[in-house]
Amino acid sequence: MTTMTPDRHDHAQVMSAPARVYGIMAEFETAEQITNAAKAVNAAGYRFWDCHAPFPVHGLDKAMGIKRTILPVLVFFAGLTGATIGFVLQAFTNAGSVSIWALVWVSGYPFLISGKPLMSVPAWIPIIFELTILFSALSTVGIMLFMNNLPRLSHPLLSNNRFRRATDDRFFVVIEARDPKFLRSKTEAFLKTLGSRHIEVVEDR
Amino acid sequence: MPNTFHSASTSASTSASTSASKGFVDKDNTDQPTSGRVPLVLNMTTFGEVTHQVCRVTENRPPLAWYVAFAISLSMLGFLGFCVTYLIFTGVGVWGLNNPVMWAYDITNFVFWVGIGHAGTLISAILFLFRQKWRTGINRFAEAMTIFAVICAGLFPGIHVGRVWFAYWLFPIPNSMDMWPQFRSPLLWDVFAVSTYFTVSLVFWYVGMIPDLATLRDRAKGKFQQFAYGLAAIGWRGSMRHWHRYEVAYLLLAALATPLVLSVHSVVSFDFAVSQVPGWHTTIFPPYFVAGAIFSGFAMVVSLAVPARQLFGLKDLITLRHLDNMNKIILLTGCMVGYAYSMEFFIAWYSGAMYEKFAFVNRAFGQYWWAYWIMVSCNVITPQLFWFKRVRTSIPLMFILSIFVNVGMWFERFVIIVTSLANDFLPSSWGDFIPTWIDIGTMVGAFGLFGVLFLLFCRYLPMIAIAEVKAIMPAANPHPHHAHHPDHPDHPDHGGDHGIPAGAAPVLRDPQSAKGSL
Structure with missing residues (x-):
């Protein structure tokens, strides 16, 4: 699934050898929190990342820096x-x-x-x-x-139990391991500063 | 948070009937003018409650009334199957059709059902473009109603062609006989209009449902449910990059469906207006048919919404304001239909055309006078009661009036079609239409088909657009403090939630996901 350069691969596999890391996800509870977090992740220069919400949060696409679709x-x-x-x-x-x-x-x-x-x-x-x-x-x-690269029958995020609430009442920021700026420890520390209540590594099984 | 249907409906009915003295329930004052009005969603403040309220309908066993209604609908559907099979094996002569009345119940039912569908598209597309937020409570099942109504409608011309095995001749399919449809014919326009309408409505409905199917997938307990909803949700995971394109696509679909829905009933009316039969050959038909279609469709939405919100405990999502607004639209379109009836009469007289004048006098006082006056009473007179707010907000009265409108609109099509054909130009070629039991059985059976499809929808699919309802809740506002409480300082407990604090917020870890966490 993830296409990583060799050195990124090493970083990702420090802890759990067999499973590859898809990315790190941070959970938020309100639309306001996710919007603020999205602004920060965008400002930090990440490219392969996304927000997940149970409904289209107004203005979140702009906060993420998404260009209007063609x-x-x-x-x-x-x-x-x-x-x-x-x-x-x-x-x-x-x-x-x-x-x-x-x-x-x-x-x-x-x-x-x-x-x-x-x-x-x-x-x-x-x-x-x-x-x-x-x-x-x-x-x-x-x-x-x-x-949107749909339909697809499986996705690393869909195997995560916690992520099920993304279609219910929780908001998630996910930074993918293939992002050039992704470094497991640094990205995790960065996400912690955004006020997330729960941060978790998502594996690609 | 109530967990069963019974306690939910009890608390909801309490909220509707008693005053705000019970502090824990929202009084359903959604029909009041905006000042002091509670939001569109009652008794729920969190997204999780909305998810639960809608999803439990599919997750719990349905109430007994569902089984009873399903059994009745299924037996009616069985009878439809018998009638259609008998017709196909015997010929259209089993209906009461004759020369000159070659269209009667079949086309009446066709126009009736196509018209019913129009309210669904109006709610989902036109009210969306007008940013009417209240549509979110009712759009999903109104769209479902559209699709099932168009299925019922499509049945009738399909079996009316007689030799149904040649029905594919309606489409321009390359064939070695070099045989093509006649594209100047309104009947062929109808084929394209109705099939496009069905396809676009189905796609619109499904696209709107994808996020909610994902919700059902993520809540599903059983393996089969997980697989089925998982397949239907096509991997939706609420990605904002997806939502962005999704919202643009939804807006485009709404913008495309709006002229489409207006064109469909206009084209249906061309079936009549382009011909030369007195009583059909009128320029008022396209707008008149569209208004009538919206009128009958909204009546059907009310007829379905009233029992559905009661049965499935959805009174907090389909509130009195929704019903009140729909009754206002019924009143408006009912007046437009009434205007059209009188204008038809005026033009028939003003035109000076002998046949035209006769056709209209004959409608009101000829052998089908009773059908005409049922039509006028149900479509023009009784909806006037909706001027009174007490009627618009009374559940039993609006249910009865909506049934009247449905009856009246069926008779409108019957009156237009049958009286015009029965007595056209030459008295020597006049003839009466008398329905046979197969005619009546097919008509009743179509309601069975509609009922079965609708009940299955209520049982297995999200009846209310969960994601859309969440998006209109106050909690969905990404800037609540700036919008509503400009002076209110951030609460110290939630300091970490607003903006990016300098220090790291505590990270709560779920013990179950310890393996994957850091």
């Missing part, structure tokens, strides 16, 4: 793709006379009804709209999960 921009292009597919689909099937290969060879069928124009774009708007929404919504979720 997700909406990507979703905009997904929406454009949906609109284009909606238009091309209808133009091809109802007004086109060409053949294309889509699993089988298929050709369009020019529907001529009551002398209406073949390219009757106003009548196509509802489906263009629906496909825009469909593509945007599905890609919103798909891209969000992909960027």
Whole structure:
């Protein structure tokens, strides 16, 4: 799981030889404490670290120095793709006379009804709209999960009993062992200064 | 902190009925104007209490009433299965459909159920965009209601096509016959609108539920529950980096679902409005249908919320304010529907079109006059009682009125569809519709399908958005002292909690985790 350089590896394995260290977690009890702690960890220059909370604490992402996600921009292009597919689909099937290969060879069928124009774009708007929404919504979720590296079936933190309260009423700061600034003793001492009531090493089993 | 359903509901009902003389319970005064009002969540100050209150519904055995309701719903669902099987093996002739009334109960039920769904999306998406914090108590099960209602809705056109084994012709699937759907037809727009609506609602619902499924996973005792909830929670661990993208994604979904929900019932109304049948061919239909859909959907949310909060002891989370607000929306949309009814009549007269005028007079005084007047009484007249606050905050009255609205909205669709088709242009081609027992059985059975799905949801999934409720609690404020008590100095006992103290705070260690601790 963790990709550590050899010297970091040595530091991490001082105490428990067989298990690799994933990181150190510090537990907090209020939204205020975690926000203050996050500001301090960010200011200390750590890079591979995270806060865990049962709900999105307002302003915590800013305190952690998280940049705003690019997700909406990507979703905009997904929406454009949906609109284009909606238009091309209808133009091809109802007004086109060409053949294309889509699993089988298929050709369009020019529907001529009551002398209406073949390219009757106003009548196509509802489906263009629906496909825009469909593509945007599905890609919103798909891209969000992909960027979050989800779904995943296991994670070192999820094996930790104490961490179960991260989805209930506790807040955690976790500094990962792969962080360049991670030194077990120093990081632990640093976390202690933040006012945590409980500090624990998380192993990667 | 009460542990069982009984003691919880007792304490909650005490809080609702008696005054604040009992100091340990919050009086449910959430319906009062804001000054002196308790927060949206009653009798709970910590996050853990909220978690427990919601999760125990899935962790404890359900109350007896759940089993009774489930048995009834399941038998109704069985009857639906019989009716549908009989229909498929025999043909749509087993319904009372005829020429000219080729749409009747089936499409009435379709429009009814699609409409029900709209309140769920309105609560989850539109109220979210308007930053209405009270939505958090009811959005989860309103969204569940949406999904189950759309499933019920989708059933009807699906079996109405007659040869159901050709239902895939509705979709533009590449085939060697070079056969394509007719994209200028509103009926095809409907296929795309409703299937997109279902997909997006399902995704929205599931994404909102991931953090709560993780809560259930982390509390689960049994191996199977741990596995099932663990799989459903897809590894969610409350990471703030995840929450950041999650919140943006949720906002985007809300922004996408809002125009979608307005488009869906507009497209459903095009099924009628784009045709030339008198009584259908009206420009008012899209907004009128959307208002009616929200009206009926909110009535259904009230009909479901009232027994659910009672049965599962959720009165502290679904408070009187939630119900009061929903009743206000019912009143508003009920007035919009009433306006639409009268405007239809006015335009029919003002247009000078003979067929149009006849269609509306025939609706009110023709052979289906009783359906029309049931519709008007239930949709326009009785909701006016919601002007009175005493009615809006009375649990029995609002339950009865919400059932009336459901009945009235079913009849609205019946009136629009059947009276218009039964007497259109030429008297020689008029005909009456009389439902058969299969018609009625399918309609009743659909309620069984809805009931089974909804009861299973109540039993196994988090009925209330736990994470969202926590986020609106006063304790969720990351700057409580700066916001509320600017003059209040930090309490000496908690000195270490605020900011970064110079010295190291004591580190309390859990003996169980001594192996992993430092």
